Amino acid sequence: MRAFSDLLHSLLYAPQRLVKQAYLVQFIKNTPDPDRGYVLSALTGELSIKGVKSGLVRQIAYQKCDPILFDLSYDFVGDLAETTALIWPKADNKNIEVKISNVIRELQNSSGLDASNYLQRLLDQMPEVQRWALLKLLTGGLRVGVSARMVRLAIAQTYGIDINEIEQVWPLIEPPYLELFNWLEGTSKKPEARGRAVFQPMMLAHPLLESDIAKMDFSAYQAEWKWDGIRIQLVSAKNGVRIFSRTGDDISNAFPELVQPLEWRGVIDGELLSGIPSKIGSFQQLQLRLNRKKVPMKMQVENPVFMRAYDILLDENKDVRMYSLEYRRNLLENRMKSELHTPYLDLSEILPNASFTNLQKWREQCRAGGLIEGIMLKDKNSAYHAGRIKGKWFKWKRNPLTADLVVLYAQRGHGKRSSFFSDFTLGAWHYDSKQDKNILLPVAKAYSGYSDNDLKKLDKFVRENIVQKFGPVREVEKTLVVEIAFDSVQRSNRHKSGVATRFPRFKAIRWDKPVEQANSVSDLIELIDNN
């Protein structure tokens, strides 16, 4: 337990990434299994202890000390785990060292009163820093500035191995990662899939910047449309076909039509789109299919989906990732004609004659066509790497749409923005026939895009123009126009205006503009793709 709390404490105060990584490496070197793996899984967010939640922690804290004093302390500290750790009466110098792996296993297998009693006994024996570390672990979210990727990098660094090897093995292992460490220490073989469908880390694109364009040889790049769907990976293994999201979540249940068994084994990368290849549906239709445990047949028929494939990673269990994109593309095209020839799979088209001039023209046209977010540019010679590799894949998004909207309501932000009114509800004009006048209807909520300086000005505006309070929400005088950028406009039944904007963000504050000149709801309706 001590190694864990010391690590957490050091990570919290370590100012730089490199220092954090050094602490992690030191920890990985010095900590025995299985404690090591359990602690790392707490940092990657893969550890789950279901029997103990914040409510239980609060409950035992109330039993241990005066609830009034606890609440006053909690108000001051603002963190349940830390308040409880600090307020808990001092250990009577017993300080029995417990193994974190035992603690975790014990808590994973208990609930209710057993868990509560066990936890109280533990806290009684621990010094404050250990109480804090344990309670942070149990109440979720360690918040010490360490990502799952950073943990894997530290493991790679400790054993002097390529990060991609760790990334590839990661989906195969579970806390406390004994298979991984045994392999890294040479006492067992590399973990294998053994018939399971396993997610492979995806290659990601960098946004194309002006500075990139200047030095780019466009003939070396393969150009494709960037479709407005959801990035997915189809894995066909001995035990069946699975669909994974970009982050590696198994989302097969929501798309039963895509997981029908295939004769072929391998992994392909592509975009999930709604509709059928000859008639693509909107992103909104696709959203209706997401996050479902079961999809009735009726919905599959009325709101179909398909996968537009653009890359291949494994082919008949041969890893082709280190081959060039050109090679992989050829292979993919062949497979799509034979083993992968199904109604729900389709090939992403390569844009011929992708000169800079043509690309610019096509990017402008994206808007008119809809359903396309921009253009993808991929180095024809590039291997398929996990993560965002510089100079290999670029996304060149179409220009955002913009509208002038009126600030209607404001709310305080979170974290470091908690003292600012930073979240804004914005409205557009609409003619109301009953009242026979123009009224403002909410069309967007924006809380990004402004500079720190602009945020201060917006905050000041809100404070000086409050008309009414609704809980945390402040209604303001309808006097300020702001220019908002957004990716697209969709129809929406949830909003009175009938429209919703995607990813709205601040572009400029139009202090000069009279509110009457802000855009109308009908202006926004005209911007809907495929209207």
Place this chain on the structure above:
Amino acid sequence: MVDTSWLKISKHGLYILPADAYIDPINPVDKAIITHGHADHARAGHKHVIATEQTLAIMSARYGANFANSKTALTYNEQFRVGGVGVRLIPAGHVLGSAQIVLEYVNTKIIAAGDYKRRWDPTCLGFQVEQCDVFITEATFGLPIFSHPEPENEIKKLMQVRDLFPERSIVIGAYSLGKAQRLIALIREAGFDETIFIHGAMKKLCDLYQSYGIQLGSLQTTPTGKIDRQQISLENRFIIAPPSAMGTKWAQRLNDPLIVSASGWMQVRQRAKQGGVELPLVISDHADWNDILRTIQEVKATEIWVTHGREDALIHACRKMGLSAKALSLIGYEDESE
């Protein structure tokens, strides 16, 4: 029968009616009795000031020798009378010269403790426990989450971090009066006898402490103005500076500084983190929760008045102990810069 009608709360602070004197007044007054030299308690501009000799010296160092028309220096436990009120100063253990003010009038004894602590401090006399009818306490750390560790253990962490990062300059943020000198003295007690560097703003007060016989060892002021890193290397050195200097150009000139902060607030991690601190040391010149409660029990007062800090929690705890307690809600005393 306890009679407290002669001690009032006024807009300037606590007012002793028959003595026509204020305790730690926040505005200029004719007669002021000062508990200790921190700027929010010892302000300039009073006509007559009564305090310990050390506190008067600290005020002179800060505001110039003519900070008051006349001064009365009292030694600890010296009996003195102001307008029929018995006034005695006894050690509060907060900083050099800090005092509790013992007031006696019409068979009632009131102690205004000012800021105080009960932990070890080589730079000032320890808190003197004296029984009274009414005890006026601060509540800077008046929440049960505050439990200050022994300062020796915190100093050990400082030594460890120096060994761990021999190439870095270790900059310790500490209040110029009291905390800085206490830290230096504690570091000396841990056996460290190399030169310790201090920010220019601390020199006067360190000199003053040394003139009162407090051993701080070899100190050197960091050069102000432009410095060339080649000329003076502060790697692996301790540098003590006021917290306000941390974010300034002064700190940027130091080689890869490791920011340490020594304060009671360092116990709350998110607070420490917000300040960009890499090593938080919980060393406080105020009493923690248990020490406040212990002091209240030891002085055997039946009434507890709370001046500033987290008064809600302390009053709740006093009432649970069967004591009468109230908040004075005095304004003008800051607890953030501890």
